[in-house]
Amino acid sequence: MSEFDWYLQVNLKARHLRLLVTIDTYRNLTQVADVTHVTVPAVSKSLAELERGLGLTLFSRTGQGLMPTPYGECLIRHAKSMLTILHQARDELKALSSGTEGKINIGMLPASASVLLPHALGILKQRSPGTNAMVSEGTTALLLPELWQGHLDLVVGRLPPPDTLGSFEELELLEEPVVLVTGRHHPLARKKSLTWDDLRSYPWILPPPGSILRDPLERALEAHEVPLTNNYIETLSVHVARAHLQVSEFIAVMAGSPASDVTQPLHILPLSLPRLLRPTGVLWNRNRGLTPSARLMVSCLEEAAQQLQAGPGAVPSPVAHPVKTKRS
Template structure:
């Protein structure tokens, strides 16, 4: 066994990993000492001992502070992953010792999971009241890195296009057509037939740049000579969009399932869009696997999708999961 093997397998401790991550975060020994409540010499000594034990230089001392070397970058990346796993193990052990059954951390793409996820959560709580859930809303760009790093167990919403790096497991759950929506009072809502040019005078509620829907939507509208004007609101919030449609003459693009709500009815314009997006579904990191609680959540998502009314424009999908390349 080499000295490096021996140190990694026998002597590397969780405190070393926390030290690496903290130094990488602050890049300054004084700040590291402040947040870890030790002295600067103690931090410097711990880092020197770690580098000596590994036989590698992990940080370069520069005028801008401590900068990770390639060895440091490698070890820091794995240290973050290992600390995440330790935190998850701690949470599961605490849950078991307190009588609860676990915790599931879910990232939600709000515009496409606002109906599916609440129904699945209701099923989860019926089956396992002691399984707790943390839900964070966000965009694909913000949630997928969290899923990759292990900070999330699942991401639920519109499945992203398979055109970037990495590997996640996906399961398609629900096919939701994308439609043009207005409030019931909108001038266009009173007309049985429409031309695309009839949309030109009205403002829009749009998904923000970088979201899954924005680029294909712009291309579809441009194909019908309906350029997006400077009069628009950008949001991923289905609640903001619905409320705005109720009180104004805006036009929004929505999946038909969340748009079909009897408490705040909207009008679907009789203009057909092409299939702009993939189905709604669930993603997880296949390299990390799923905890029992996350497996139960996936099962509840499948059942909720099956229960969704096809009359709302959503078609349940029962397809086998497959590996999807995503960064």
């Protein structure tokens, strides 16, 4: 074993990993010393020992502070992953020692998982009250990097295009059509027959640029020669969209479950859209695998999807099965 291999496998400690990530965050030894509650010479000595042990220069000193070299960037990236794994192990051990059954960090794409995920969380709490969940809302662009880095266990929502999945495993859960909706008081809701031309003069609630639905929606409207007016609101929040539709003459686009919510009913316009999006599903990082709590959550999502697909009057089977699993 070379000296380099020996140092990496035997002498590299968690404190070295934390030091690297902290220096990368602040790029200033004085600030690093402040947040780690040690002296500047102690920080400098620890970094020098690490570089000497590896035989590599990890940071270069510049006018902008300490900047990572290519060696530093490589090791920092892996340090963040290793620290995430250690934190997850700590959380699982704490949960076991305190009598709880685990914790799941879930990312939710709000426009497509606002019905499925709450339903699945209800099933989770019935099955395992001691399993807790942290839910964060965000866009695909925000949540997928968090999933890749290990900060999230699962991402639930409309599945992104297959060519963007990389090392993620996906499970399709719910096929829901995308529909155009208005409030029930809307002039278009009272028309006996409707054409695409009837939409031209009304304002829109749109998904933001860069979201999964925006580009396909614009292409579909262009195909029917419906220009988007300059009067619009952009949001991923189903709650904001539903509330505004109740008091305005806006048109919005929604998936089937949010559009059919009986607690705040909307009118679905009788105009057929092509299949704009992939099904709603769940993603996880296949390189990290699933914790027992995350596997339980996937099972609850499957059962919730079966119940939603069956409809409110149906009696679902006690155990759900995947619709389709895909490797990318």
